[in-house]
Amino acid sequence: MEKFDTLTGVAAPMPMINVDTDRIIPKQFLTTIKRTGLGRHAFHEMRYEDDGSEKPDFVLNKAAYRDAKILIAGANFGCGSSREHAPWALLDFGIRCVIAPSFADIFFNNCFKNGILPITLPQEQIDSLMAEADRGANAVFTIDLEKEEISTPDGRTVAFQIDPFRRHCLLEGLDDIGLTLEKGPAIDSFEAKRAQQHPWL
Amino acid sequence: MAEARTLFDKIWDLHVVDPGEDGAALIYIDRHLVHEVTSPQAFEGLRIAGRPVRRPDATLAVADHNIPTTDRSAGIADATARLQVETLEANTKAFGVPYIPVDDIRQGIVHIIGPELGFTLPGTTIVCGDSHTSTHGAFGALAFGIGTSEVEHVLATQTLIQQRPKTMRITVDGKAPAGVTAKDIVLSIIGHIGTAGATGHVIEYAGEAIRDLSMEGRMTVCNMSIEAGARAGLIAPDETTFEYLKGRSMAPKGAVWEQAVTFWRTLPSDPGARYDTEITISAETLVPHVTWGTSPQDVLPISGAVPDPAAEADEARREGMARALDYMGLTPGMPLSAVKIDRVFIGSCTNGRIEDLRAAAAVAKGRKVAEGVGAMIVPGSGLVKHQAEEEGLDRIFIEAGFEWREPGCSMCLAMNDDRLAPGERCASTSNRNFEGRQGFRGRTHLVSPAMAAAAAISGHLADVREFQ
Ligand code: SF4
Numbered sequence: 001m002e003k004f005d006t007l008t009g010v011a012a013p014m015p016m017i018n019v020d021t022d023r024i025i026p027k028q029f030l031t032t033i034k035r036t037g038l039g040r041h042a043f044h045e046m047r048y049e050d051d052g053s054e055k056p057d058f059v060l061n062k063a064a065y066r067d068a069k070i071l072i073a074g075a076n077f078g079c080g081s082s083r084e085h086a087p088w089a090l091l092d093f094g095i096r097c098v099i100a101p102s103f104a105d106i107f108f109n110n111c112f113k114n115g116i117l118p119i120t121l122p123q124e125q126i127d128s129l130m131a132e133a134d135r136g137a138n139a140v141f142t143i144d145l146e147k148e149e150i151s152t153p154d155g156r157t158v159a160f161q162i163d164p165f166r167r168h169c170l171l172e173g174l175d176d177i178g179l180t181l182e183k184g185p186a187i188d189s190f191e192a193k194r195a196q197q198h199p200w201l
Numbered sequence: 202m203a204e205a206r207t208l209f210d211k212i213w214d215l216h217v218v219d220p221g222e223d224g225a226a227l228i229y230i231d232r233h234l235v236h237e238v239t240s241p242q243a244f245e246g247l248r249i250a251g252r253p254v255r256r257p258d259a260t261l262a263v264a265d266h267n268i269p270t271t272d273r274s275a276g277i278a279d280a281t282a283r284l285q286v287e288t289l290e291a292n293t294k295a296f297g298v299p300y301i302p303v304d305d306i307r308q309g310i311v312h313i314i315g316p317e318l319g320f321t322l323p324g325t326t327i328v329c330g331d332s333h334t335s336t337h338g339a340f341g342a343l344a345f346g347i348g349t350s351e352v353e354h355v356l357a358t359q360t361l362i363q364q365r366p367k368t369m370r371i372t373v374d375g376k377a378p379a380g381v382t383a384k385d386i387v388l389s390i391i392g393h394i395g396t397a398g399a400t401g402h403v404i405e406y407a408g409e410a411i412r413d414l415s416m417e418g419r420m421t422v423c424n425m426s427i428e429a430g431a432r433a434g435l436i437a438p439d440e441t442t443f444e445y446l447k448g449r450s451m452a453p454k455g456a457v458w459e460q461a462v463t464f465w466r467t468l469p470s471d472p473g474a475r476y477d478t479e480i481t482i483s484a485e486t487l488v489p490h491v492t493w494g495t496s497p498q499d500v501l502p503i504s505g506a507v508p509d510p511a512a513e514a515d516e517a518r519r520e521g522m523a524r525a526l527d528y529m530g531l532t533p534g535m536p537l538s539a540v541k542i543d544r545v546f547i548g549s550c551t552n553g554r555i556e557d558l559r560a561a562a563a564v565a566k567g568r569k570v571a572e573g574v575g576a577m578i579v580p581g582s583g584l585v586k587h588q589a590e591e592e593g594l595d596r597i598f599i600e601a602g603f604e605w606r607e608p609g610c611s612m613c614l615a616m617n618d619d620r621l622a623p624g625e626r627c628a629s630t631s632n633r634n635f636e637g638r639q640g641f642r643g644r645t646h647l648v649s650p651a652m653a654a655a656a657a658i659s660g661h662l663a664d665v666r667e668f669q
Contacts, residue, residue, distance in 0.1 A: 017517050018396065018496055022635045027616045031267060031281035033241035033288050035349075045637055074517065076397040079430065080635060081614075082332040083239065084348035105400060105432050106332060106346055113350035163364070165223040176350070177250070180358045183219055183227060187255075187360060190218045190229055200453035200461045201231050201259075201325065 002115045003173035007096050008142045009069025012059045013133040019073055020080035021107060025089040038085055039092030060093070064136030070143065072126065072133050073100040077118075078107025087114045097143050099150070101126050112166050115173065117145060119160045129158065145171055205471035208437050209368050209403050212343040212468070216326050218360055225362050231325035232342075233355050234311045235262040235298065237289040238616070239330030243353035244292035254296045255359045261320055262293045263301040265310045267616040270579050270606035273303060282617065296356070309582020309608040312336040312550035316420065317584055319449025323438035323465040328355055333550050333632065334433075335426040339419035340446070341438035341468050343403070346427065366432045367401050367477040372408040375485040380666040382560065383418030384552060384630070384649035386410060387425040388490040390482065392500040399431035402478065405470065406436050410484035416445040417556035424551045425632050428497040437469035491537055491662055492634050492647040494525035499634070501537060503652070503664045509533035528636055529644050530624070537662050540646070544627040545576035545657040546639070547650050548606075549613035552630035553581025555588050557650040562594040564654035564668050570602035571660030577604045577619065579611040603657065615640045628656035 029041045047058045054061045060068060071090070077100040078086060087110045090098070098111065099119045111118040121129070132152050133139045142151040145167060150158040162170075169176065180187075194201060206214070219227040233256075240262070247254070254260060267282040277283040286303065293300035301307050307314060312333050315321040321337045327344035328334060330352040337344035351361055373386060391398075404426050411422065419436045426434030443462055446452045453461045488502040499522075501508070510522040510533065526533065531540065547553075547561050558580065570576045578598050580586035586608055589595055595605045612619040613631035621627055621643025630653050631638075634645035646662060655663040 015517075017521060020635050022633070022638055026637055027614050030238050030616060031279075031285050033245070033285060035242050045641070076400070076430070079396060080332070080633065082330060082346040082348055084242075084330075084350060087348075102397060102400065104397070104430060106348060110348035110350065113348060163223060163225070165221070165225040165362075168223075176362060177246075177252070177354050177357050180227060180354065180360055180362065181252075183360075186219050186227075187229070187358065191359075194229070198324075198461070198464065200322070200457050 001113070001173050001175060004096065004115050004117055004145055004170040006142060006144045007069055008140060010065060010067060010137060011070035011072050011129070011133040011139050011141045012065040012068035013130045014059055014071055014073045015130055017074035018076045018079055021078055021083050021086040022080055024078070024086040025083065030083060030085055035088050036092055038089035039094065042089040042093045067094060069094055070097045070099065070141055071095050072130050073098060075101040077103050079104035082106045084110045084114070087111050087116050091116055099126065099129060112170060113176065115170065117143065117162070117170060121158065121160060125158055205473040205475070207368055207470040207474040207476060208341060208405055208435055208468055209343065210474070212324055212326065213365065215324065221362070224364055226365060227360050228326060228363050229360055230328050230355050231259060232320060232327040233260045234315055234327070234329035234334070235260060235352065236266055236311050236329070236331065237264040237285045238266045239349050240292065240352055241285065241288045242349050243356060244296065246353040247296070247356055252357045254298055254356045257297040257299065259359065260298045260356070261301070261315070262289060262298050263308055263311055263314060264289055264303055266610045266614065268303055268609045269617050270609050270611045270619055273607060279617070306583040306587060309585065310550045310553060310610055312424065313553055313581035313585065316340065316416070317449070317582060319446055319452030322446065322452065322461070323442060324468050328361065332427045333424050335431065336420050336424040336550055338423040338426065338434040339416060339436050340442055341435060341465070343433055343435065345433040366403045369399055369402040369404045369431070369478040369480065370476040371404055371406050372481045373406065373410040373484050374408045374481060375410060375483050376413065377410045377484040377487055380489055380651070381487045382649040382651060383414050383421035385487055385490045386484070387422045388492070388497070388500045388647065389487055391425065391429045391497050392490070393482065394429055394480065396428060396496055396498045397430040399426065399429040402431050403433045403435060404429065404431045405476070406434060411436060412439070415556055416441060417554040420554065421551055425497070428632055438465045489649065489652050489665055491652065493529065493531060493537060494522065495528055495634055495636050496525070497632065497634060497647060499525060500647070503537055503662065505537055507531045507533050507535045507537065538664060540662045541626070542574060542628050542646070542656050542661060543625045544621060545574060545653050546579070546612040546627055546629040546631065547577070547653050548579030548581065548611055549631040550581060551632040552650045553579065553585065555585050557630065558585065558589045558594050561650040561654040562597045564651050564658065564665060565601040565603065566597050568601055568658045570657045574657055574660055576602065576657040577606060577612065579606045580608045582608045612639050614638060628653045628662060
């Protein structure tokens with residue numbers, strides 16, 4: 001997993017609420033057996049016409065936001081299916097950070113496993129960030145995970161919080177599985193005890 | 202005296218391998234269900250790192266999401282879907298994971314076959330790379346959906362790193378009136394608390410109306426917990442649970458069964474146990490429900506009318522409603538029972554079990570599907586299909602003009618050929634009415650199996666109570 005320390009880039013405003021994972025990556029692209037290549041299908045139905053041409057009004061099709069690295073979104077972002085294809089599609093598109101008033105649990109978890117930083121902030125702060133992001137290519141934000149701070153185009157700083165374990169893993173680009181395997185002896189003894197107590201498992 | 206604990210607390214405490222620092226505990230996973238869509242990248246990850254599957258015996262794989270529901274003897278026509286199923290077969294073989302082949306009678310939707318085979322047991326932790334894993338909570342198991350990276354984590358370590366969720370108890374008091382099913386109970390709960398109402402929580406369902414439900418009904422309720430934003434749903438195990446499990450092929454047997462039941466009886470929440478949130482609903486006032494919009498919380502009694510966005514004070518909600526009505530092709534004020542439908546889908550892990558098919562057959566019996574309506578029954582598993590055929594339900598459906606299909610997820614998410622055409626409107630027993638869920642620009646109204654059958658017969662959304 002790629003480390004996440006600081007990120008500087010344009011933030012695209014997506015003020016919709018309840019952006020579900022079907023919307024982020026529709027099911028016709030779930031038959032892939034790879035993690036990569038989903039970026040061009042991200043937000044497919046909002047992004048493309050039936051004939052495959054781009055819808056000019058969709059935010060990520062606008063010149064200013066084509067290289068956006070940050071999304072600022074409405075409440076309950078990522079609800080619905082557990083598909084990790086949703087963060088894979090965002091990452092492949094180039095999005096490394098999503099800022100929203102709230103996220104669905106599984107999506108929120110999945111982001112961390114893929115080096116994407118989901119930031120939760122109160123609605124008023126989202127509203128003001130959204131207003132700054134509305135300014136197109138000048139909407140360059142910097143996210144500093146170490147300091148837990150967002151610097152906005154207006155030069156404001158907005159503080160956020162990430163739970164310490166996840167922050168540590170993102171900063172170091174740590175592989176969860178490697179970390180857990182170090183606890184092998186604890187898992188072994190847990191299993192031995194359970195086999196005795198609950199022989200049906 | 203020991204502190205009063207909830208069912209959730211008991212299961213959680215039993216599974217903590219390492220409490221961890223910073224609130225992230227390492228918990229043990231007893232059961233892992235695997236399917237074709239969310240596992241290829243996980244197995245690939247294991248292969249790259251040279252890691253084996255730690256507990257193949259605690260893992261069970263099946264293909265369900267993208268397989269055809271028509272004759273499968275010629276294999277899967279769609280090349281990418283076929284590759285995904287073949288990849289699952291190859292991966293399970295390479296890693297020694299038990300796999301139920303597509304032509305096996307036990308094949309079916311992962312959340313239907315787990316319980317059916319007795320793989321799902323009370324007091325366990327169960328995961329699957331699928332959000333509707335919450336279904337298994339009906340057995341008093343802590344069951345939740347995970348992403349593919351976590352699938353890989355469980356395959357490699359049989360554990361997961363988890364933050365402890367909050368708890369919510371939803372008590373449904375009293376008896377549900379005739380015509381009101383588990384689906385109506387859970388739809389009305391979602392309408393009440395909203396799709397983010399239980400975010401970060403595990404819901405325990407309690408109360409007389411829940412206790413009165415069969416295991417099938419309890420599974421329907423727990424299944425849709427995710428549509429209320431919950432991490433998982435739980436129902437305390439009781440005699441109904443034990444009765445259902447006894448004799449299932451993978452359930453414990455003999456003396457071990459007795460030992461297991463003795464333990465399972467200790468699981469229900471202690472009197473006085475505390476929840477972070479409590480909600481009480483009266484079952485007596487419930488009626489059959491139907492969704493009108495593009496979120497499961499957009500739900501109303503069938504006797505209601507399409508709502509008017511102009512009456513909504515909150516701007517974001519008003520815009521969301523207007524967008525949903527535009528997508529759904531509905532006008533405010535129109536009675537829901539006047540909404541004409543093109544298709545009917547009865548199936549999915551929400552409502553693809555035998556009891557669901559019985560309920561639909563009871564309405565369909567001796568009647569005909571309305572002219573111009575395409576109605577499809579997709580049993581949740583080969584065993585459900587077999588039992589329905591033994592009971593003659595297939596005859597009832599076929600005579601009424603329904604299609605009788607092979608088991609799978611089918612038009613619940615339309616990854617195979619079963620999908621709505623743009624603009625088509627469907628009464629569906631599945632769980633999500635998101636835009637495009639059942640096919641590009643398809644329109645979904647979520648209902649119970651009996652209501653879906655009533656809609657098929659009437660040609661429009663209909664109140665099943667008028668059929669009894
Ligand atoms: S039936 Fe639908 S909700 Fe259930 S597992 Fe299949 S696709 Fe998911």
